Amino acid sequence: MGTFWRGILKGSIGPRDNDSRFLLDVHSRDLPGEATMARYRDNDEVDLVIVGAGAGGSVLAQRLARHGWRVVIIEAGPFWHPDEDWVSDEAGSHPLYWTQKRIIGGADPIELGKNNSGRGVGGSMVHYAGYTPRFHPSDLSTYTDDGVGADWPIDYEDLRPHYEQVEAELPVAGQDWPWGYPHRYPFSPHPVSGAADKLREGALRCGIEMRVGPVGIVNGTFGNRPHCIYRGYCLQGCKVNAKASPYVTHLPDALAHGVEVRANCMALQVEIEQDSGRARGVVYATESDGAHRLQRAQYVAIAGYSIETPRLLLASSSPRFPHGLGNNADQVGRYVMVQGATQTAGRWPHELRMYKAPPPEISSEQFYETDPDRGFTRGFSVQTVSPLPIGWAEHVLADGHWGRALREYMRDYNHWATIGVLNELLAHPDNRITLADETDEYGQPVARMDYTLSDNDKANMAYSTKVITDILHAADAQDVLTIQRFAHLIGGARMGSSPEHSVVDANHRVWAVPNLFLADGSVCPTQGAANPALTIMALASRLAQRMASGAAMVDDVAARIGRTRSVAGSRR
């Protein structure tokens, strides 16, 4: 469907080949089909075993199940029953996060846990804010264009149909989008809250255009999914079923087509046949009895995200791969990225109650591309956010207040509105995931993540902080509070055109293991200044299409290299 017709028809034509929205129960938030789900035995050689039931793994499973594949998903966290398990409460949402120990190091250690790591069926998208922007075409060629980062071995045109399909499945609500590759959204924009409207006024006075959305939140009804009720708890799991996550957008259809989701099972190792170098399946430990089992499969896909995917690859060492799977060239875990996510809050005389309406409301990609006048390469986006009380207390603490002053600032909560940025921080080989000396309850080494900002990163963050502070002043904010923080994860096992500089080829296939794929955000060589969820789903959708047709398994060198942009082959 062309852009014109998408704009005219909006959500009146739903996505094909995905019935999730009709399979959901109107009266219950549970994932339908758990009781009748297929169950495979460990020694059944299924067609595909996937590690991780999040954005990547769920989409891959749903697509391939539609092609008749027998699929098992191994998931470390629980199978949620949202009516009982999820609460409208910040502290009570602790079980949604990956809170098993990880070590953070480097000059700028990145806070994990609730900030960017999910656990359980549905993955981190259960508690992502809901922003679903696309990457820009330029994100796929930063090395050619700007001499930074890396070029992707695929083109924007490879992703575009999958962006459109996933946007229809979530569905994404937002205004017509003028930035990057201009496009329209299947659902109309949500109403703007008082807090977001203040920020938009300020931005307009600074000459910055902001648009409503794009968010994966139903505006209207969508099958059996109801309209958003604007209760403000997107980051604590949507109990309404209005916010998109694989739990409501892909897993219901996957379960209806024979996918088994094996929850509370921690993948420990991808087992390799030492003679052929092929993966035999995945060894996992069940949480209930700690027993180790091997699920055999013809193909294996890992979708554990930027920390757990490299961790599993590194932990899967064997005589044939002594340094871990896919790590012959010491590439696994490198080039992991986060985004700068500084937030600035302004105070107004009115009670704006920023928690009313979804935390993600309006955003701007006007600063997304490189502008030499700014003094750094690549850019950032501007987005509104709305911290709840605990998040707001961290904000006030970061401004240096505690004790009586903190309580005094906090009691004024309803008067503040918050705007944030997402900086594109550049990929660096020394920002990486490694295995720490410490082990977890299964004896598996825990992950260590080292992160150090480059000068370009710091310049980007400083510039963007000034932009949002100016917006607040232009909007007549009386006072301003700033917190420097980071968000999202991406990279760590990037795709590329040569085994020396990447972990997987243009088809997400690990260079040295013929039947092992990575199906999550860890394959992204760059991250843009866009929230990663939609792109992770679109990549998994493309991978599924190529696995179903067999194109992803072709050993032809040109097919594996993908598209190269520079004649000299100097791209990395």
Place this chain on the structure above:
Amino acid sequence: MLFTRPTADRSVAGSVLDRSPSASHGAVVSAEHFLDRMVWDVEHGRFERALSGLSRLDRPGPLRFFTTEEEPTLRAFCDTVLAQDCEPRVPVVEMVDTKLAEGKLDGYQYADMPDDRDTWRLVLRGLDHTATQGCRTDFAGATESQRDAIVSEFAHGRLVGGAWDELNVTRAWSVVMRAALSEFYSHPWAWNEIGFGGPAYPRGFMRLGGPGADGAAVREPFEKPGATDEDPVRVVDTWQQ
């Protein structure tokens, strides 16, 4: 100067925290009393019976993770950083204790820091060390202004000697404050103080305050204006002058 609570009553409907304790109330306001005023959704919404907020209103203690020797320092520290100086207190000490006893940590540990549980113990030892050095008493025995001064140095990462040398002091401040603040602001009394309505499910919000005749500060019928709209930045500035 003694710690007082933030300037008087500024809650949605009269702060529970700001009421003087009296013999008839006892130390803890009952859960029932709280429920019928505040968390409409918890009481009436059949979906959120499991809200862990309810257990936050149970009578707390006894401590399981911290030892009796550590308890006075811990209580003095939590009172100082959260400006709680009389009953009824939000039982932050017990809530932090439960979190650590049950190992519900946050999912990351700085490479140059011990486990969060050990960090807490070292911080308490460090506070006593600094108080002993500077004031010839342990932290709990120090005056309000002495504690205030020590915590201020802690917040700036400037404490040295004793247990502090085993820690990155700036990160230790972040570890303990993250826990103390998440517990304090998860408690419905604190929501009441800041005018936060709590869980809005299945009710939701209808009046978002966007462009329109009602203005940005439009309220739902059940929302009440705050008792004051003083700008806290000005208020805190006056204190510091």
